[in-house]
Amino acid sequence: MPVRTTARRLRDSRRADRRFGARLLGAVAVAAVAAVPFALLLVLVEGHWQPLRRLDASAALRLNRTALDHPAWTSTLRFLSDWVWDPTTLRSAVALLTAWLLWKRAWRLASWAAVTAVGGGLIGLLVKTVVERTRPSLEDPVAHAPGFSFPSGHAMTATTSSAVLLLVLLPMVPRAWHAVCWGVAALSVVGVGFTRVALGVHWFSDVVGGWLLGAAVVALTAWAFEAWRSDVGRRRTEVGEGLEPELTGAEPERQKA
Numbered sequence: 292m293p294v295r296t297t298a299r300r301l302r303d304s305r306r307a308d309r310r311f312g313a314r315l316l317g318a319v320a321v322a323a324v325a326a327v328p329f330a331l332l333l334v335l336v337e338g339h340w341q342p343l344r345r346l347d348a349s350a351a352l353r354l355n356r357t358a359l360d361h362p363a364w365t366s367t368l369r370f371l372s373d374w375v376w377d378p379t380t381l382r383s384a385v386a387l388l389t390a391w392l393l394w395k396r397a398w399r400l401a402s403w404a405a406v407t408a409v410g411g412g413l414i415g416l417l418v419k420t421v422v423e424r425t426r427p428s429l430e431d432p433v434a435h436a437p438g439f440s441f442p443s444g445h446a447m448t449a450t451t452s453s454a455v456l457l458l459v460l461l462p463m464v465p466r467a468w469h470a471v472c473w474g475v476a477a478l479s480v481v482g483v484g485f486t487r488v489a490l491g492v493h494w495f496s497d498v499v500g501g502w503l504l505g506a507a508v509v510a511l512t513a514w515a516f517e518a519w520r521s522d523v524g525r526r527r528t529e530v531g532e533g534l535e536p537e538l539t540g541a542e543p544e545r546q547k548a
Contacts, residue, residue, distance in 0.1 A: 329442075329503040336424065336441055336496055347494040351427045354489040358433045365433050365490070372434075372486040376479060378444055381452035382408060388459060397543045400535050403516045404455045411451040411508040415444050418504065429491045436492035442500030443493045449483035450505025458513065461533030469531060 335343050358365040374380065385408045392401035424441035438444075453476040464472055484498035516534055517527065528536060537543040 329500060329507060332496060332500050332503060333418075333422070333441075336500070337422065343496055347427075347496055350488055350495040351429065351491060355429050355431070355433065355491050358489055358491070359431060368486045368489050369434060371482065372445065372490060376445065376449055376483045376486065378412075378448040381448050382412070385452050385455050388456060392459065395538070395543060397535065397538060399516065399519060399544055400459060400538065403512055403534065404459060407451055407455055407509060407512045410512070411447060411505055412444075414508060415442055415447045415501070415504065418442060419444070424494075424497070427491050427494060432491050434490035434492050440493055441497045442504050443484065443487050443497040444501065445487050446480070446484045446493075446498045446501025447505040448501075449480045450502050451509055453479050454505075454509040458509075458530075458534045459538070461531070462536045462538045 358368070385404060389401050389404045389408075392398075392404060419439040419441065422441045423439050426436060426440040457472055457476045461469060461472060480502065484502065487493040487498055488495050513534060520535075521527070525537075528534065535543055
């Protein structure tokens, strides 16, 4: 009887894993086409909606004047954008976190982190290529960036990476520090967007587009992970707990008898 029970649990676990993988990949695909707020913004950008164009131009010109008048401030923004919040820095942090999750034998959480980060990056690149929006062209620019403009890759990477780091590590952090963690994540996401507009390499709507698309990817892949937890009989978690509260254990994803 125990052997039969173990075999049944193993079959159930494999089915749950297959469904989890399908949902995870499906969530990334859905995020590419069904993020309603992002889709609406994309329509406005592609349609050259005048109120949005005026808002973009006004923000770009005002922040450009401020950047020209305060070179030390501009140098700080460039350092934050090019080093602290650079996509390579953030993706490296997620890669290290994923490696640590694999070492912890949190296989599914590691796959969630990797798919969210990589899938988000590929979706952002695809949308940039399709939209082909040009970057701001200012009379006296303080920074330059290659490629197309919409959505902001920095803003999208900051959103997905901050969410991955936050939702994975929250169970390891004392509850009293949770508000600080949320604050740091929010500051990083908003700060990245501000630096990109202030440096004149993105329109304001590019940044909002990056935030919205990144949030859609995280929400949908997190839904796929939560569905796997439900399939294997684990309780639903609150956002404040992180995705896998069991991460503090020795074998966080081991099936219970």
